[in-house]
Amino acid sequence: MTDDALRPMTRPRLYEQVLERLRAYADEHELVAGDRLPPERELAQRLGVSRASVKQAVVVLEVQGLVETRHGGGTYLVRDTLDAEPVDRLVERRRRLPDVLEAREALETKLAELAAERRTESDLAEMRTALRGMESDIAAGGHGVEGDRHFHAAVTAAGHSTLLAEFMGSIAEAVAESRNESLRQPGRPTRSLDQHVRILEAIEAGSPKAAATAMRRHVRTVAKVRLLEWDPGEENEGS
Structure with a gap:
């Protein structure tokens, strides 16, 4: 014992x-x-x-x-x-972030592809509403976090895949962490909004390949965060 x-x-x-x-x-x-x-x-x-x-x-x-x-x-x-935030918690988030981003790319790329094939007018309206909210928040000095969450949820819903939606729900907390991490990077909110617009345009056009490509590019941008460049090891006291 x-x-x-x-x-x-x-x-x-x-x-x-x-x-x-x-x-x-x-x-x-x-x-x-x-x-x-x-x-x-x-x-x-x-x-x-x-x-x-x-x-x-x-x-x-x-x-x-x-x-x-x-x-x-x-x-x-x-x-x-x-x-x-306590360093130990930061270290733990850094450890799991690559796996979360890998899962996001796999799931959300497929969901964007399906959304381009299956979206309804109601789905498209939900995505547009999300982007308007994100744009307004950014214009007011915010990071657009809620609009970002709303947009990705709308794309997931537009894929009309119950099982993939359940998978996304199972990692929702980890996805929220990756979203917050990304959107606090300098200049990132505006860039993410622009990428969301490209994703929406491809889905509106009914182009699965273009939607998947746009989503993959977006998630790979999300992966470029300062946290993953940080080495939490001991500092060199000799300098």
Whole structure:
């Protein structure tokens, strides 16, 4: 019988401690979106750590869409907080994301193909409504998350395949994670909206091959996220 209380202890990565200090700093100084963090070199000196540790902490904040680093111009808050998701949860999402995206490409490409063959006028109206909602949200400064969800749900419904729809439902939570991850990439909401329009046009035209191609291109764009470029391993303290 394993004694859970005596399981091996894990040592917090140094950059996780830096993350907590940065969050506290932002709170104490009441930083909001648009405010700039001190330069990495200054942060490293004040915290007594390497610049590598600071850089890794900043990357984690970037991955979560909390800050953006401008080339030659510093690091700025994107939101009014630096409350980051726990690193362990981030690591787990990074681990499963490739499988989710692989499943999405397989299922949604086929569903788009079927939608082009089987869609009804009601199905098309639902897709158009979804895109109008996504466009309005983006224009108001949002990421278009609900409109994106609505559009993909409408394409799934238009495929009129009970079993494929059930498969999509079984991974709905994971798909939502991949959607949120993608839409917080800089410039991604507008690009996704444009790709949705191409998918709809192919479905409207009754072209299964074009619809499948457009959906495959879209899902592969969704797969290009900062999270998958991030290495959550230990930072090199020698730099």
